[in-house]
Amino acid sequence: MTRYIYEFGPGKTDGDASLKNLLGGKGANLAEMARLGLPVPPGFTISTECCNDYFDLGWRFPDTLESEIRTAMGHIEDQMKMKFGDPDAPLLVSCRSGARSSMPGMMETILNVGLCSTTIPGLVEKTGNEWFVYDAYRRLIMMYSDVVMEKADHVVPEDGMGIRLNLEMMMNNLKNDKGYEHDTDISLQDMQALCDRFKKKISQYLKKEFPDDPWEQLMGAIGAVFKSWNGKRAVSYRRIEHIPDAWGTAVNVQAMVFGNMGNTSATGVAFTRDPSTGKNHFFGEWLVNAQGEDVVAGIRTPNPLNKDTKNMQNQHLPSLEEAMPVLYDQLYDIRNTLESHYKDMQDIEFTIQEGTLYMLQCRVGKRTATAALNMAMDMYEQGMIDEKTMICRLNPKSLDEMLHPIVDPREEKTAVQVAEGLPAGPGGAWGKIVFTADDAVQMAKIGENVILVREETSPEDIEGMRAASAVLTARGGMTSHAALVARGWGKCCIVGAGAMKINVKNRQVQVGTRVFNEGDVFTLNGTKGIVYDGRLKMKDALENPKFIKFMAIADRHRTMGVRTNADTPEDAATALKFGAQGIGLFRTEHMFYGADSDRPLFLLRKMILSKSTDERQAALDELFPFVKQEIRNTLEVMDTLPVTLRLLDPPLHEFVPESEANQMEIAKALGIDLEEVNKRSRVLKESNPMIGHRGVRLGITFPEITQMQVNAIFTAAAELIVSGNHPMPEIMVPVTCNEKELTFVKKIVDDCYQNVLKAHNLEQIPYLFGTMIEIPRAALIADKMAKDAQFFSFGTNDLTQMTFGFSRDDIGSFMNDYIDHAILDSDPFETLDQEAVGSLIDIAVERGRKTRPEIKLGICGEHGGDPASVTFCHKAGLTYVSCSPYRVPIARLAAAQAAIQEND
Ligand code: PEP
Ligand code: MG
Numbered sequence: 028m029t030r031y032i033y034e035f036g037p038g039k040t041d042g043d044a045s046l047k048n049l050l051g052g053k054g055a056n057l058a059e060m061a062r063l064g065l066p067v068p069p070g071f072t073i074s075t076e077c078c079n080d081y082f083d084l085g086w087r088f089p090d091t092l093e094s095e096i097r098t099a100m101g102h103i104e105d106q107m108k109m110k111f112g113d114p115d116a117p118l119l120v121s122c123r124s125g126a127r128s129s130m131p132g133m134m135e136t137i138l139n140v141g142l143c144s145t146t147i148p149g150l151v152e153k154t155g156n157e158w159f160v161y162d163a164y165r166r167l168i169m170m171y172s173d174v175v176m177e178k179a180d181h182v183v184p185e186d187g188m189g190i191r192l193n194l195e196m197m198m199n200n201l202k203n204d205k206g207y208e209h210d211t212d213i214s215l216q217d218m219q220a221l222c223d224r225f226k227k228k229i230s231q232y233l234k235k236e237f238p239d240d241p242w243e244q245l246m247g248a249i250g251a252v253f254k255s256w257n258g259k260r261a262v263s264y265r266r267i268e269h270i271p272d273a274w275g276t277a278v279n280v281q282a283m284v285f286g287n288m289g290n291t292s293a294t295g296v297a298f299t300r301d302p303s304t305g306k307n308h309f310f311g312e313w314l315v316n317a318q319g320e321d322v323v324a325g326i327r328t329p330n331p332l333n334k335d336t337k338n339m340q341n342q343h344l345p346s347l348e349e350a351m352p353v354l355y356d357q358l359y360d361i362r363n364t365l366e367s368h369y370k371d372m373q374d375i376e377f378t379i380q381e382g383t384l385y386m387l388q389c390r391v392g393k394r395t396a397t398a399a400l401n402m403a404m405d406m407y408e409q410g411m412i413d414e415k416t417m418i419c420r421l422n423p424k425s426l427d428e429m430l431h432p433i434v435d436p437r438e439e440k441t442a443v444q445v446a447e448g449l450p451a452g453p454g455g456a457w458g459k460i461v462f463t464a465d466d467a468v469q470m471a472k473i474g475e476n477v478i479l480v481r482e483e484t485s486p487e488d489i490e491g492m493r494a495a496s497a498v499l500t501a502r503g504g505m506t507s508h509a510a511l512v513a514r515g516w517g518k519c520c521i522v523g524a525g526a527m528k529i530n531v532k533n534r535q536v537q538v539g540t541r542v543f544n545e546g547d548v549f550t551l552n553g554t555k556g557i558v559y560d561g562r563l564k565m566k567d568a569l570e571n572p573k574f575i576k577f578m579a580i581a582d583r584h585r586t587m588g589v590r591t592n593a594d595t596p597e598d599a600a601t602a603l604k605f606g607a608q609g610i611g612l613f614r615t616e617h618m619f620y621g622a623d624s625d626r627p628l629f630l631l632r633k634m635i636l637s638k639s640t641d642e643r644q645a646a647l648d649e650l651f652p653f654v655k656q657e658i659r660n661t662l663e664v665m666d667t668l669p670v671t672l673r674l675l676d677p678p679l680h681e682f683v684p685e686s687e688a689n690q691m692e693i694a695k696a697l698g699i700d701l702e703e704v705n706k707r708s709r710v711l712k713e714s715n716p717m718i719g720h721r722g723v724r725l726g727i728t729f730p731e732i733t734q735m736q737v738n739a740i741f742t743a744a745a746e747l748i749v750s751g752n753h754p755m756p757e758i759m760v761p762v763t764c765n766e767k768e769l770t771f772v773k774k775i776v777d778d779c780y781q782n783v784l785k786a787h788n789l790e791q792i793p794y795l796f797g798t799m800i801e802i803p804r805a806a807l808i809a810d811k812m813a814k815d816a817q818f819f820s821f822g823t824n825d826l827t828q829m830t831f832g833f834s835r836d837d838i839g840s841f842m843n844d845y846i847d848h849a850i851l852d853s854d855p856f857e858t859l860d861q862e863a864v865g866s867l868i869d870i871a872v873e874r875g876r877k878t879r880p881e882i883k884l885g886i887c888g889e890h891g892g893d894p895a896s897v898t899f900c901h902k903a904g905l906t907y908v909s910c911s912p913y914r915v916p917i918a919r920l921a922a923a924q925a926a927i928q929e930n931d
Contacts, residue, residue: 031077032095035061036069038106049074051277053125056389063368065361065386069106070281071099078253078275107282112241116153117146119283122248124255126276129390131511132486133264134276135174135255137248139167139283141241159288161218168225168237169194176233179251190232194225252278260486266846267493269853284385286378287318293379294319297332299362300372302394303450305401308335309362312504313347319376329504340449340523354384365389370411372402393514395453396425404573415927418581423894423921430913432565434552443560446527446538449505450556452513452520456497457550457562462531464491478549480536482529484509497551501527519553581923588907589918592887596660602912606919609669611909612887616677618657627653633696635679636707647735659743662754669755674736676761678721680711722762726772733775741783744792757795759820764804766811773815800871801825809871813878821868823888827855830864859896868903885909894921901925
């Protein structure tokens with residue numbers, strides 16, 4: 028019989044932090060805190076295994092579950108000295124979701140389960156606080172009808188609003204009619220009447236009665252939490268975060284403790300260190316007389332936890348440190364216990380019920396990349412963690428965020444400020460303002476930079492938040508939904524910019540007397556919390572000494588090299604700054620696209636449209652000095668480091684002139700008419716150019732093209748050697764699938780090498796000769812390819828294209844469907860498909876090494892900068908990965924972590 032339930036609490040604890048997969052993060056950490064002797068209200072966790080069995084059984088509970096629940100509930104009752112459903116001393120419980128990794132706000136929670144007509148009088152009697160009991164009942168009705176009766180049952184409301192909004196409207200109308208400013212102002216009679224009206228509305232609207240039986244409520248709530256794993260929001264979040272569907276969620280059922288029992292009760296959220304900056308300060312927010320949802324929902328601006336948490340927005344509000352000093356000290360001790368136990372920053376939730384402190388959650392806190400760096404270095408320097416742990420604390424992907432732009436401080440000095448808020452997500456961003464998540468998605472789709480402006484965000488806004496370059500809200504604190512999600516993604520975000528009055532209907536925001544409309548441009552400084560009018564310049568954030576030190580330590584553990592893909596001396600110089608150890612891919616053809624490319628492009632076109640070999644050779648002779656100079660410049664920048672120079676790769680028709688003016692120019696140069704230019708161009712058109720006359724195939728049809736390029740490479744190197752430099756060129760042949768192609772090109776290379784040596788009176792030019800492996804056939808016959816090739820570079824863009832048969836240029840039209848239907852976990856052009864493309868790489872490595880044990884092995888497809896793919900490359904035993912300059916630090920860190928994890 029499978030065991031589904033694990034208890035926790037002062038009396039009995041079954042699980043611990045190591046059981047995250049089975050108990051979810053929340054359940055595992057509640058158990059761990061209970062083991063540490065912290066004040067955790069007793070409860071039990073229903074395992075993720077039960078969630079999966081529930082789905083397998085066709086959304087039905089396993090037969091043994093209810094009796095397990097009744098036994099565990101008995102233990103909570105014994106500890107709390109109350110009974111679930113008891114008329115005299117009724118126990119209430121919360122039902123919370125908890126997956127293996129945190130999915131903030133994506134799944135459901137139901138509080139106050141067990142309140143009904145038979146238990147209300149007992150609770151009133153026990154608490155002596157009738158208002159509190161009816162407020163708790165009102166909250167239960169609102170949450171339960173929405174989550175259990177509507178969403179979990181897939182009811183699609185006719186009015187498009189849903190029961191929750193209907194009930195909220197009723198409550199707001201009541202507050203307006205009676206002039207109540209806060210929920211807490213509502214009179215007892217009005218609260219009681221509201222609960223009755225809520226239940227009537229539910230019965231009319233959802234055509235079923237609000238359950239009045241505690242056990243029916245409980246089982247309904249548990250099922251609804253399971254179902255919320257497959258809710259729209261949770262599924263979207265999983266796709267974005269690449270969380271597998273098969274994990275499932277656990278459900279935590281726990282004795283309720285109340286932060287809303289009056290002015291000696293409170294609730295709060297805190298971080299053991301500042302999640303934005305990483306400073307070693309206890310950091311948090313709290314509300315007196317409130318339930319936890321009130322802090323996170325951003326409905327009231329929360330109070331600062333202590334002096335360190337005060338800012339411009341909340342400095343007038345009392346801190347917990349001032350208002351409840353004894354409890355604050357107790358919480359501060361718990362903070363220290365948790366940090367020294369977990370040795371990492373924790374995000375905690377607590378509740379104070381009538382002067383007694385309870386811990387409701389702890390988990391590793393989300394943080395900005397800068398905070399992660401600062402905390403890891405501080406903890407290492409304080410001796411809390413070792414060097415390897417420090418290196419693994421920073422997610423390589425998050426470096427992207429740290430290296431991303433900030434608002435140029437010089438521009439900020441003169442910029443016009445619109446509003447100020449809390450600095451919830453780092454860096455800078457600018458964009459056109461939009462007021463709904465849908466608008467953000469639509470505008471981003473057409474390539475607009477947008478800033479999503481909301482009163483506050485809810486999990487329903489998730490897609491829009493993702494699409495926007497930044498998020499700005501009028502309400503909410505540092506722990507509000509917007510702040511948590513944005514911080515997790517490293518997205519620029521400002522919350523609680525209270526001066527903004529947002530009118531979603533008119534798509535307007537008013538600040539004082541100024542009105543801004545949809546489409547107006549704002550710039551956000553998410554590190555300071557300032558909103559500016561218009562677009563400001565951004566600046567690179569690389570020069571951080573802590574970052575440089577951290578990376579130097581990480582490099583000590585790395586065994587795999589990191590090179591860059593760079594086609595210009597400027598890119599090469601940038602990559603060197605980021606720590607590149609060479610160029611893994613120099614795409615020759617790029618010199619015909621970028622700046623100053625008019626003349627070489629013209630000459631290339633002339634060569635392409637030449638008819639006879641003589642004509643072509645004449646054009647190539649003219650082209651030679653340009654190609655040689657470009658290569659020489661790059662070799663010079665990378666002096667002493669290897670530079671892999673790839674021979675011409677794309678099909679020739681890509682370069683054919685389209686405009687009549689360009690065609691005329693070529694016609695004139697070749698002494699032919701326009702008609703003839705068009706005729707020659709048409710001959711070059713292919714049905715499938717990606718698998719057409721490209722790469723090595725061009726060099727076989729037209730050896731003189733290869734010869735000119737090889738000559739340019741050797742001559743550039745020879746000239747540099749003569750001037751005292753140490754160039755390290757590597758000649759790479761693209762799109763090969765047969766070892767004889769390499770033999771063919773090698774002959775040209777050997778001849779050319781001898782000629783250049785002679786011409787420059789040199790004894791040798793150090794160089795390597797190798798090939799891309801980007802066609803499955805080439806991978807499978809790698810033993811033969813390695814006879815001539817001294818190195819392989821895996822071109823995983825084409826290798827993925829040809830392994831899947833997915834066109835890399837047309838993937839956008841169907842990839843999202845593949846992800847949505849969970850056919851693929853991720854886009855294989857972004858993260859290497861280890862199953863098949865990875866197998867081809869493994870085969871090629873093994874067979875290549877058999878022929879040539881010292882063969883150099885690299886990767887130069889886009890995957891070279893993707894951390895998961897880098898880990899794979901390390902395991903596959905590659906010599907280096909090569910990626911775009913900005914991803915070099917990501918690859919360096921990912922490679923260091925792969926080496927550390929392999930040895931652990
Ligand atoms: C590749 O195919 O992976 C590659 C690096 O070459 P390109 O992207 O230029 O085709
Ligand atoms: Mg390729």
